[in-house]
Amino acid sequence: MDLVGTFVFAxxxxxxxxxxxxxxFGVLVLSFAASSAGGIMRDVLIGAVPPTAISDWxxxxxxxxxxxxxxxxxxxxxxxxTAIQLFDAAGLALFSVAGAxxxxxxxxxxxxxxxxxMVTGIGGGMARDILVTRTxxxxxxxxxxxxxxxxxxxxxxxxxxxxxxxxxxxxxALACFALRVAAIHFGWRLPVALTSRDPRDDxxx
Numbered sequence: 001m002d003l004v005g006t007f008v009f010a011x012x013x014x015x016x017x018x019x020x021x022x023x024x025f026g027v028l029v030l031s032f033a034a035s036s037a038g039g040i041m042r043d044v045l046i047g048a049v050p051p052t053a054i055s056d057w058x059x060x061x062x063x064x065x066x067x068x069x070x071x072x073x074x075x076x077x078x079x080x081x082t083a084i085q086l087f088d089a090a091g092l093a094l095f096s097v098a099g100a101x102x103x104x105x106x107x108x109x110x111x112x113x114x115x116x117x118m119v120t121g122i123g124g125g126m127a128r129d130i131l132v133t134r135t136x137x138x139x140x141x142x143x144x145x146x147x148x149x150x151x152x153x154x155x156x157x158x159x160x161x162x163x164x165x166x167x168x169x170x171x172x173a174l175a176c177f178a179l180r181v182a183a184i185h186f187g188w189r190l191p192v193a194l195t196s197r198d199p200r201d202d203x204x205x
Contacts, residue, residue: 013027014067029131039051042102042103086181093148096118096120100113100120114155
């Protein structure tokens with residue numbers, strides 16, 4: 001699931017690079033950042049060093065292949081913001097579940113495993129957005145981290161109940177993906193603080 005998530009998140013990073021009209025190097029950097037940052041954060045936090053994304057050549061090869069494919073053979077839909085969001089949602093779902101499962105194998109308690117799964121899911125998207133000076137979705141009112149926590153939490157709960165691993169992982173990832181896509185489609189957002197500030201003040205800071 002980690003490699004599949006790497007490929008999907010790499011596509012989302014490459015698409016954003018194409019959307020922002022970056023050169024091939026920029027697209028590959030975004031592809032690797034999106035696909036690997038979350039996993040690197042997870043591995044460092046649980047002591048799995050060097051991180052898998054660095055020590056296993058398949059992860060770099062996967063992100064480079066996805067980045068080059070999007071750069072050279074993208075179709076017009078690759079420039080669409082919705083397509084980027086859908087691949088991002090898929091990567092979020094896969095990484096949140098994979099992160100929680102790996103945390104459990106390293107002996108973390110269920111609560112911390114779920115939180116680390118969430119961190120794994122949101123890390124790549126944050127790194128990708130920061131590199132193009134875009135406010136990460138997780139820091140806005142979008143249902144992003146909540147969806148990752150749902151997927152990770154379901155995976156941890158399934159493990160605690162000793163349910164079959166593969167069906168539990170698939171259903172957990174689907175739940176995360178469904179919530180994120182529904183939030184995008186229906187415009188669901190978390191509440192923000194009510195202020196009387198003029199929006200122009202934000203533009204000036």
